[in-house]
Amino acid sequence: MPEYEPVIGMECHAELLTESKMFCGCANQFGGEPNTRCCPVCLGMPGSLPVTNRKAVEHVIRTALALNCTVASRARFDRKNYFYPDLPKGYQISQYDNPIGASGWLDIEVNGQKKRIHIRRVHLEEDTGKLFHTVGNESYVDLNRAGVPLMEIVTEFPPDIHSTAEARAYLMKLRAILTYLEVCDGKMEQGSLRCEPNVSLRPVGAAAYGTKTEIKNLNSFRAVQRGIEYELERQASLLNHGEKVVQETRGWNEARQATFAQRSKEVEQEYRYFPEPDLLPLDITPQWIEEIRASLPELPDARHARFVEQYGISNADAAQLTETRSLADYYEQTAGAADPRAAANWIMGDLSRILNAQSLDIANSPVSSPHLAVMINMIERGDISGKLGKTLLERMAATGENPQTLAQREGLVVLRDTVALEAALDSVLAENSAIVSDIVEKGLVNKRGFLVGQVMKATQGKADPRDVNKLLDEKLSRKN
Numbered sequence: 001m002p003e004y005e006p007v008i009g010m011e012c013h014a015e016l017l018t019e020s021k022m023f024c025g026c027a028n029q030f031g032g033e034p035n036t037r038c039c040p041v042c043l044g045m046p047g048s049l050p051v052t053n054r055k056a057v058e059h060v061i062r063t064a065l066a067l068n069c070t071v072a073s074r075a076r077f078d079r080k081n082y083f084y085p086d087l088p089k090g091y092q093i094s095q096y097d098n099p100i101g102a103s104g105w106l107d108i109e110v111n112g113q114k115k116r117i118h119i120r121r122v123h124l125e126e127d128t129g130k131l132f133h134t135v136g137n138e139s140y141v142d143l144n145r146a147g148v149p150l151m152e153i154v155t156e157f158p159p160d161i162h163s164t165a166e167a168r169a170y171l172m173k174l175r176a177i178l179t180y181l182e183v184c185d186g187k188m189e190q191g192s193l194r195c196e197p198n199v200s201l202r203p204v205g206a207a208a209y210g211t212k213t214e215i216k217n218l219n220s221f222r223a224v225q226r227g228i229e230y231e232l233e234r235q236a237s238l239l240n241h242g243e244k245v246v247q248e249t250r251g252w253n254e255a256r257q258a259t260f261a262q263r264s265k266e267v268e269q270e271y272r273y274f275p276e277p278d279l280l281p282l283d284i285t286p287q288w289i290e291e292i293r294a295s296l297p298e299l300p301d302a303r304h305a306r307f308v309e310q311y312g313i314s315n316a317d318a319a320q321l322t323e324t325r326s327l328a329d330y331y332e333q334t335a336g337a338a339d340p341r342a343a344a345n346w347i348m349g350d351l352s353r354i355l356n357a358q359s360l361d362i363a364n365s366p367v368s369s370p371h372l373a374v375m376i377n378m379i380e381r382g383d384i385s386g387k388l389g390k391t392l393l394e395r396m397a398a399t400g401e402n403p404q405t406l407a408q409r410e411g412l413v414v415l416r417d418t419v420a421l422e423a424a425l426d427s428v429l430a431e432n433s434a435i436v437s438d439i440v441e442k443g444l445v446n447k448r449g450f451l452v453g454q455v456m457k458a459t460q461g462k463a464d465p466r467d468v469n470k471l472l473d474e475k476l477s478r479k480n
């Protein structure tokens, strides 16, 4: 069996964050009562005329600049003609040979290896409506999404991506950039970021590319990863049995964790592209480009490098904490008021576990960053133990309250009452006289840990182990 090299191209669609749709004044919002946000323009009524959304064009220019693309001085809209029930006009307004952005790149890192992924184009188009099929034999269409501004980002050919891990890293980085730019919310589960990888195999060392298939309906990072893995295995098995891969579009079945044949791929000519006669070309002046460039925020790679430098956290931690802008903002607010390394540990550990369990995003965290910083400082000062901190964080997430108030009220503070501590220690010593004599008379000092553990237990973990040890030393030396 020959060894195969995976060859992966990525086509991603991002719904843009604008007030209104691409060519009309209808609201651009997710969900809602079907067919309530439509007008003659986005329904494709005869005689209606489109007007370009300036904000959407700016979002695409922003993205093109952040992806190191050349921005066209003149871009044009074209009609992509095809019939489908979710497309009321019978064509989609898109961009064909004059996209807004071209020839860019972004950098990824997989297993410590940096790699540059080249981007062929970034263009602007409009989204289609949505079809719903009932269990019976009925289909419905919701056109609220029809005409929503949609940006398409396509990787360069020949592709740079040669593994599932690289495809995942590319998508993560792209989503990070889009959310930092605030051009797209990056929600794959709501379809505002959609990814269609095309996958093929060729024998290692071969010059010619194999036949590719495109995977659709991938609505999570995990689905993208599993979809590509499945397709690579399926194609390898076909090739190993002397069969051919058919060029086609394949859907992803989440329940079966498998791809299935949807339709054979249309060839480009069938779309009969031609310049959109109802819209003027987009003249993008150098001045407009420079204004947008000047407004770009700090991007993920720059922020990652700065986190390592400024906060002294590891490369891996910085990578994780800069994955989304809201996470990076949250970290930065916490690290500004508490120990940066402790902040990183709490956010990536216990807090992220709590948020995951409730399917919450960091932007909606019930624990605010100032509260988390206060809690970290309480641990630092020894007011509470790290172990109690975990309990306290759970209670903070449940109530949204200030950690100091909460710790006082719920008795989660360290036991500083030496009389109570001494009483607890005395009863532990009395109950374990055999162990005490082992330590005092036989010098079996390794048995001390047991006594400390018993005191911690007797005080429900509220004692400071340093206090217990100190007091135990005193007691034992007196027995000598």
Ligand SMILES: [Zn+2]
Residues within 6 Å of the ligand: 021, 024, 025, 026, 037, 038, 039, 040, 041, 042, 043, 147
């Ligand atoms: Zn409309």
